[in-house]
Structures are given as C-alpha cells and as structure tokens.
Amino acid sequence: MKFLVLNLLLLFIGCLNCTAQSPIRELEKLKLVLKEKSKLDAQKHRRIDFLKASLAQKDLNLKDEYLIYLKLYNEYKSFQYDKAFYYAHQLQRISGQLKDPAKIAYAKLKLGFILLSSGMFKETFDSLSTLKIKHLPDSVKREYYLLNARTYYDLADFDQDDYYTRIYTTKASFYVDSALKLCDIHSFEYSYYSGLKLIKVGDLGHAIPKLKSLINSKRLSYHQYAITASTLSDIYIRHQQNHIAVRLLINASIADIKSATKEAAAMLNLAQLLNKNNNTEDAYLFIKAAMDDAVNYGARQRKVQVSAILLVIASAKILREQEQKQMLFFYSALLTILSIIIIVFAIIVYKQLKRIKAADKLVLEANARLRNTIEKLNEAEKIKEEYIGYYLHIISDYLNKLEKIKSSITQRLTTKKFDEIKVLVGNINLKKEREELFSNFDKAFLKLFPNFLTEFNTLFPVEYQVRLLPHQLLNTDLRIFALIRLGVNDPDKLARILEYSLNTIYNYRTRIKNKSNNPEGFEVAILNIRAI
Incomplete structure (x- = not known):
C-alpha cells in the first residue's frame, strides 16, 4: 500500500511536470x-x-x-x-x-x-x-x-x-x-x-x-x-x-x-541522463562543461569522477558518429542510384517541358494581350461612366440657369422692362462660366487620374516639369494632354473646347513634346497613364 501511494504520487507530479515547459x-x-x-x-x-x-x-x-x-x-x-x-x-x-x-x-x-x-x-x-x-x-x-x-x-x-x-x-x-x-x-x-x-x-x-x-x-x-x-x-x-x-x-x-558554482554535480548527472536517452550531442557538450568546472575547481576526486563519465560519453559520441557515417554512406549510395534515375527522367521531362513551355508562352502572350484589352475596355468604360455623369450634371446646371434666365426675360417682356433685360443679359459672364467649366473638368479628371501630374512630370527633365500655383488643379498645358488622354485627339475639337485657335493648339503640343525626354513616344506615354 505504501509503495502504491508513492507511485501514484510520483505519477501525478510527473503528469504536472509533463505539461510544463518542454x-x-x-x-x-x-x-x-x-x-x-x-x-x-x-x-x-x-x-x-x-x-x-x-x-x-x-x-x-x-x-x-x-x-x-x-x-x-x-x-x-x-x-x-x-x-x-x-x-x-x-x-x-x-x-x-x-x-x-x-x-x-x-x-x-x-x-x-x-x-x-x-x-x-x-x-x-x-x-x-x-x-x-x-x-x-x-x-x-x-x-x-x-x-x-x-x-x-x-x-x-x-x-x-x-x-x-x-x-x-x-x-x-x-x-x-x-x-x-x-x-x-x-x-x-x-x-x-x-x-x-x-x-x-x-x-x-x-x-x-x-x-x-x-x-x-x-x-x-x-x-x-x-x-x-x-x-x-x-x-x-x-x-x-x-x-x-x-x-x-x-x-x-x-x-x-x-x-559561478564549480563543485556541483548537476551538470554531470544531466550529461549522464542525456546519454542514456541517446542525446549524445548535448550529453557531450555538458560533460565537457562539467569537466571544465572540475578542472577549474581543482579537486582531484571530482576530476577523476567526471573523467570516467567523459570517456563513456565520448565513446558513445564516437560510436554514434560512426553509425551516422555508415548510414550516410548507405544513403549516399542510394541517392546516387536515385540521382541517375532522376537524371534520365529529367531529360525526358525536360524535352516535354520544352514543348509545353513553347505552347504556354503563346497562351501567356495571348492572355496578356487579352488582359490588356480588358483593362483598357474597363478603363474606357469607367471613364465613359464618370464623364457621362459629369456632363449630365453640367448640362442640368446650365439648363437650370437657362430656365431661370428665360423666366426672368419672359417676365420682363410681359411688363416691357427692356432695360432690365439688357442688364440681365449683360450680367452673363461667359469668361467666368468657362473658368467654372474648366474647374469642374479638372476636378472630374483628377478624380479619375489622381497621379496624372506626377506621372506627367516623369516624362520631362527636372527643369521642364510643371509647377502648379496653389489654387490650380490643372493648367493649359496639362488640360490639353488631359483631353488627349480621354481620347480627344482632334486639334479642331481641342481648339473649340479650350477656346483657342488651331495654330495655338499645334504650338502648345509641339512645344511641350519637344521638351520631354522622348518626343517621339510622348503622346503614347500620355495614353499609358493609368486611371485609378
């Protein structure tokens, strides 16, 4: 009964310790x-x-x-x-x-x-x-x-x-x-x-x-x-x-x-236990440390005691290393045979892969072209949707303004207040309306192309890069190429939209392209600027 209780106690404590640190x-x-x-x-x-x-x-x-x-x-x-x-x-x-x-x-x-x-x-x-x-x-x-x-x-x-x-x-x-x-x-x-x-x-x-x-x-x-x-x-x-x-x-x-205790036996006993558990690497490391302590401490009996265990563990380490060398030789021979078989199969597979890679290359190129086309279509669709909404909003605003003007003029015609009609018409500021139109265009464009200015400047040397004023979103140079990026490439259309002459548009485009790093590929680079 006494030994049963003891064994149960040891087993219980052992289970507790097993759950502790590894x-x-x-x-x-x-x-x-x-x-x-x-x-x-x-x-x-x-x-x-x-x-x-x-x-x-x-x-x-x-x-x-x-x-x-x-x-x-x-x-x-x-x-x-x-x-x-x-x-x-x-x-x-x-x-x-x-x-x-x-x-x-x-x-x-x-x-x-x-x-x-x-x-x-x-x-x-x-x-x-x-x-x-x-x-x-x-x-x-x-x-x-x-x-x-x-x-x-x-x-x-x-x-x-x-x-x-x-x-x-x-x-x-x-x-x-x-x-x-x-x-x-x-x-x-x-x-x-x-x-x-x-x-x-x-x-x-x-x-x-x-x-x-x-x-x-x-x-x-x-x-x-x-x-x-x-x-x-x-x-x-x-x-x-x-x-x-x-x-x-x-x-x-x-x-x-x-x-800094040198005369203790804990390291010695640990090395012996690890050696019994076939952990000869750690056992050898710790028995050497125990031997160093015994030498430093200088007690003859301790050195003799550690030396005896050191010989046992060193012998076990050498024996284990020999066994590992034999196993290594066996596995090396096996790997050599497998390597030859693998090389033969590798040559066969290589030839097959070469054919497959050629076919894959054609498929990948086709997929790349298809992805590029899909991305462009998606981008064009997004731009179209954004600008349809934008221009519907602008047109709606102008219709509302025209309706208000028509209502005011009709009212004054009825009452024959012709002088007030002149004043009302005189108050229409076309320059301001155009500036508002450009401002709205700039906001809508930069919403689609927030990095346009940064990418535009990378096409120029530092001294020719655009520097906007604090209140500006786009300037005339940027606005021309913003329209080109949206697909408005016809000089006549650009001139009508921006209220410039055809020669002015030509001069702007030529002057800006000639300042760029690559004049020949400049407009292609503009078209490659990505929307968000």
Missing part, C-alpha cells in the same frame, strides 16, 4: 546561459579582486581581516578548491591570534566543508573530531551538526554497501535531528535537511512535496535552488522518471552557472 526548450535555455558562463565568472572574479584589495588597508585590525578572509572563503568554497583551502587556513590562523573559541571552531568547520567537497572523508572527520562544541554558540553547533550529517550521507552514497550505508545513514539522521532543533523552522536549512532526511529513510511520500514546496517558494538563492533541485532529481532517477529529473537538473545547472 525539456527541449529548457536545454536551449541552458545552452544560452552556458554561453554567458565566462561573463558570470568574471563578475565573481571582480568581487574577489575587490576583497583582496581591501586586505591591503593599513588600518585593518584582526577582526576585520577575519571577516574579509571569511568572505573570500565563501567566494571560493564552491569556485576553486585550493584557494578556499588556503583561506580556510587563514581563518584558522587569524582566529588563533584572536583567541576566540567560536571563531576557531568556525574556521575548522570551513576547512572541514572544503575537505568534504573534495571527497576527503578521512581528513574531514579528523578536522571535525578536534572540535569541542559544548560551549559554542548555537549557530556554530548547527553548522557542525549539518556538516557531520552531510559527511555521513556522502559516505553512505560513496560506499553503496548494505551494511555500512545503513550505519552511516543512521548517524547522519542523528546529526540532522540535532541541527534541526537549532534551526529556524522557516529557514532553508530546516526545510531542506528535513526533506533530505525523509529521502534517506525512504519516506518519499512526504519528502517530495516538502522539497517541491521549497523549490516553488521563490525565496532561494541560486545555490540553494541548485542543491534542492539536484536532490529532488535523485528521487525521479531512482523511479525511472528521467524526463522530470532532466528538467530539474537543467534548472539546477542553470542556477549553478549563475552562481
């Missing part, structure tokens, strides 16, 4: 962060350089020096083993000079932590065995218990022996219980180590929600997040739910890179 997208995110690795490391180096520079202050006392060495140790403890080891000894030296038991014990704990991180279990126990914690502050006691717990848990994982693993796990759990009594129940250490203890004693049903709640709390540092996600991933690896473990390890690796 591992493929997360892998790409990790690769992007990996490219920023040197920049993030440089930021850490700048912090370290600043701390080292502060050691050169002349008025520095032992307490200040101790604090600076502690900060340098914290910067190096997960970044570079030999430097962290050096500053741990500096902390011991300064704390000895201060003769402060709490600081002396704290310095030994820092040394023990770095020894454990490098896999030196004996040396870690030797360092811890010298501590007398009875009269030390709770904060130092808590760290002492937690370091002992981690040492025994790591030793149990390293041995993998049924007899000794149980002994080490029991001792570690004892130290965890002692530490938890001194931890704030809202602290990271309380939540993480209580969850870790549940994992080690096999109570995964309570451990998983606790660690997932810790991850989702959004109050963790990058390093704390990476530790929690890596620990949680171990559970899913043991229960063959690698897709969830991969996502957790990707996020842990991203957090490690952002915190």
Whole structure:
C-alpha cells in the first residue's frame, strides 16, 4: 500500500511536470546561459579582486581581516578548491591570534566543508573530531551538526554497501535531528535537511512535496535552488522518471552557472541522463562543461569522477558518429542510384517541358494581350461612366440657369422692362462660366487620374516639369494632354473646347513634346497613364 501511494504520487507530479515547459526548450535555455558562463565568472572574479584589495588597508585590525578572509572563503568554497583551502587556513590562523573559541571552531568547520567537497572523508572527520562544541554558540553547533550529517550521507552514497550505508545513514539522521532543533523552522536549512532526511529513510511520500514546496517558494538563492533541485532529481532517477529529473537538473545547472558554482554535480548527472536517452550531442557538450568546472575547481576526486563519465560519453559520441557515417554512406549510395534515375527522367521531362513551355508562352502572350484589352475596355468604360455623369450634371446646371434666365426675360417682356433685360443679359459672364467649366473638368479628371501630374512630370527633365500655383488643379498645358488622354485627339475639337485657335493648339503640343525626354513616344506615354 505504501509503495502504491508513492507511485501514484510520483505519477501525478510527473503528469504536472509533463505539461510544463518542454525539456527541449529548457536545454536551449541552458545552452544560452552556458554561453554567458565566462561573463558570470568574471563578475565573481571582480568581487574577489575587490576583497583582496581591501586586505591591503593599513588600518585593518584582526577582526576585520577575519571577516574579509571569511568572505573570500565563501567566494571560493564552491569556485576553486585550493584557494578556499588556503583561506580556510587563514581563518584558522587569524582566529588563533584572536583567541576566540567560536571563531576557531568556525574556521575548522570551513576547512572541514572544503575537505568534504573534495571527497576527503578521512581528513574531514579528523578536522571535525578536534572540535569541542559544548560551549559554542548555537549557530556554530548547527553548522557542525549539518556538516557531520552531510559527511555521513556522502559516505553512505560513496560506499553503496548494505551494511555500512545503513550505519552511516543512521548517524547522519542523528546529526540532522540535532541541527534541526537549532534551526529556524522557516529557514532553508530546516526545510531542506528535513526533506533530505525523509529521502534517506525512504519516506518519499512526504519528502517530495516538502522539497517541491521549497523549490516553488521563490525565496532561494541560486545555490540553494541548485542543491534542492539536484536532490529532488535523485528521487525521479531512482523511479525511472528521467524526463522530470532532466528538467530539474537543467534548472539546477542553470542556477549553478549563475552562481559561478564549480563543485556541483548537476551538470554531470544531466550529461549522464542525456546519454542514456541517446542525446549524445548535448550529453557531450555538458560533460565537457562539467569537466571544465572540475578542472577549474581543482579537486582531484571530482576530476577523476567526471573523467570516467567523459570517456563513456565520448565513446558513445564516437560510436554514434560512426553509425551516422555508415548510414550516410548507405544513403549516399542510394541517392546516387536515385540521382541517375532522376537524371534520365529529367531529360525526358525536360524535352516535354520544352514543348509545353513553347505552347504556354503563346497562351501567356495571348492572355496578356487579352488582359490588356480588358483593362483598357474597363478603363474606357469607367471613364465613359464618370464623364457621362459629369456632363449630365453640367448640362442640368446650365439648363437650370437657362430656365431661370428665360423666366426672368419672359417676365420682363410681359411688363416691357427692356432695360432690365439688357442688364440681365449683360450680367452673363461667359469668361467666368468657362473658368467654372474648366474647374469642374479638372476636378472630374483628377478624380479619375489622381497621379496624372506626377506621372506627367516623369516624362520631362527636372527643369521642364510643371509647377502648379496653389489654387490650380490643372493648367493649359496639362488640360490639353488631359483631353488627349480621354481620347480627344482632334486639334479642331481641342481648339473649340479650350477656346483657342488651331495654330495655338499645334504650338502648345509641339512645344511641350519637344521638351520631354522622348518626343517621339510622348503622346503614347500620355495614353499609358493609368486611371485609378
């Protein structure tokens, strides 16, 4: 029953995670962060350089020096083993000079932590065995218990022996219980180590929600997040739910890179899982990154551990590349045969296409001529419709005016007011009426050909292009060729419409054409100006 509940819980959490962000997208995110690795490391180096520079202050006392060495140790403890080891000894030296038991014990704990991180279990126990914690502050006691717990848990994982693993796990759990009594129940250490203890004693049903709640709390540092996600991933690896473990390890690796942590195992475990899933390309990329971290960190055991996995993944990558080469050779041979067949068919098809293209060309030319004719007919029809409506409107206006004049004259003839008739006739301004006629024509024409002026000017050099006055729509030059564009090409008709002599029309047309870029094809270009 216990295992059934656990499996159902894991399955439920797995389903939730499957609906989350795709591992493929997360892998790409990790690769992007990996490219920023040197920049993030440089930021850490700048912090370290600043701390080292502060050691050169002349008025520095032992307490200040101790604090600076502690900060340098914290910067190096997960970044570079030999430097962290050096500053741990500096902390011991300064704390000895201060003769402060709490600081002396704290310095030994820092040394023990770095020894454990490098896999030196004996040396870690030797360092811890010298501590007398009875009269030390709770904060130092808590760290002492937690370091002992981690040492025994790591030793149990390293041995993998049924007899000794149980002994080490029991001792570690004892130290965890002692530490938890001194931890704030809202602290990271309380939540993480209580969850870790549940994992080690096999109570995964309570451990998983606790660690997932810790991850989702959004109050963790990058390093704390990476530790929690890596620990949680171990559970899913043991229960063959690698897709969830991969996502957790990707996020842990991203957090490690952002915190410039070099001694973490998340990238190493991720590479192993990806290799099992036959993703050797990404596995090789990440194991190389893990190897770079191990070399930079400088702990011998970590380098040996990563090197062993690197050889396995590199071998798998080489084997996969060989298989790909064989498949490539097979497909190349197959493609060669297919290419020959395709070439034979291509020659046959080419000859057929050549005949079809010749026929298509004739059809396309005929279609083009037909489309051109249809467009011209449509344009002519549109122009005709617009101008029929326009002239019906003009004629209607003039008939209304004539009717008013007739009515006025008839009325005055009846009353024999001949002088008023003369005045009425004298008030008829033919020049104004003609100007109004031209203005209405200009408006109607530009409604059909709004780009006429722009296209007309493109036919001339810049110095001969038409520049209209602010109140003008068209001038005489433009009006002549506007009428020509509408199909009024007879000089007599142009002269009558515009109230010019025939010679004047001829002179206008000749003078304007001679100024154009192409006098011979000028009127053809005018006729090619398109309506809207």
